[in-house]
Amino acid sequence: MTDRITLYRAPTAEADVDAIAGWLRERTEREVRVRDRFLDVHRREGLPERFAAARVLDPYDRETGTDMLGVVRYEERALENPERAGGVLYDGVEIQRALNDALPEGERHLSHLHVALLDRAIATWGDHDNRWHKRVNVLGQPALVSVPGLYEAPAKPEAYYQEKGRHAMLIGDSPPREVLENEIEGDFLIAEDPRTTDALxxxxxxxxxxxxxxxxxxxxxxxxxYNAHRQPELIEAQLREPEFCTEHAATYETG
Ligand SMILES: [Zn+2]
Incomplete structure (x- = not known):
């Protein structure tokens, strides 16, 4: 039985962890606390090496990581300046192990669940199709929730990728967000979306x-x-009524 949950802030401004904690408190009647960034609170020696070792180098290669000094240095800087860490994909299970090791020994029991909101893109290996899949979360202790994963892991409507490709071919760059939003049918989240907190x-x-x-x-x-694989499913599950199915409404709905 988990009686205590600690959430860790993400550097991303759109992810309001205090608001998420309030929502969780109302629905679970558990003690919910908020701490600063996991990687600041539980900084341990060797974390940059663990991040470097968890890097996905090829979407079709199970083997991850490198111990190249340049990459380890990059990971050191990324821990110090999280806003600069972008464009890298990590093995979510390896990162989870590293963060579990970083937890104080007395706090690892499942009676105290830790949920680290991260600004990193994470993936898990698919044994059925032999490739990496981006994830919004990796469940366990601590649970990882990836803010960029919210935008990137569930697939956007096909037309989005077509429009992006077409624009890149003509102009050599990604089309502005307004163009993508206005010209593509179907709803999806993109970076810095104001619905980020609610969806998380x-x-x-x-x-x-x-x-x-x-x-x-x-x-x-x-x-x-629900584990949404596509953005319109994510919107349906997280942002539209009802909040829960009948079974989970009985567990988590308030009043
Ligand atoms: Zn349900």
Whole structure:
């Protein structure tokens, strides 16, 4: 039984962790606390090396990582200046192990769940198709929730990629967000989306539900515990009514 949850702030301004904590407190009646960035609070020696070792180098290669000094230095700087860490994909399970090791020994028990909101893109290896898949979250202790994963992991409508490719060919750059938003049918989240905080709530709750029940995700696509593979599904599950399926409404709905 998890009676205590600690959320860790993300550097991303759009992710309001205090608002997420308030929402979680109301729905779970657990003690929910907020701490600063996980990688600041639990900074340990050797973390840059662990991040370097968890780097996905090729989307079709299970092997990750490098111990090249330049990369380790990059990871050191990225820990200091999180806003500069972009464009790198990490093995989410390896990062989870590294962060579990970084937790104080007395705080590793599942009665105290830690949820680290990260500004890193994370992935898990798909044994069925032999490639890496970006993820919004990796469940366990600590649970990882990737803010960029929210925008990048669930696939956007096909027309988005077509428009992006067409624009890149003609002009050599990505089209401005307004163009993409106005010309593409179907709803999706992009970086710095004002709906970020609201969409993250369900992904944080998934972390608690998993350690409590041992069951990852819910099959009902209307439910906040649904594991969306496409952006329109994410919008449906996280941002539209109802919040939960009947079963999970009984557990998590207030009033
Ligand atoms: Zn459900």
């Amino acid at each position: 709530k369900g992904y944080v709750l998934q972390a608690l539900d998993y350690v409590e029940t041992g069951e990852p995700f819910c099959d009902d696509e209307c439910c906040r515990l």
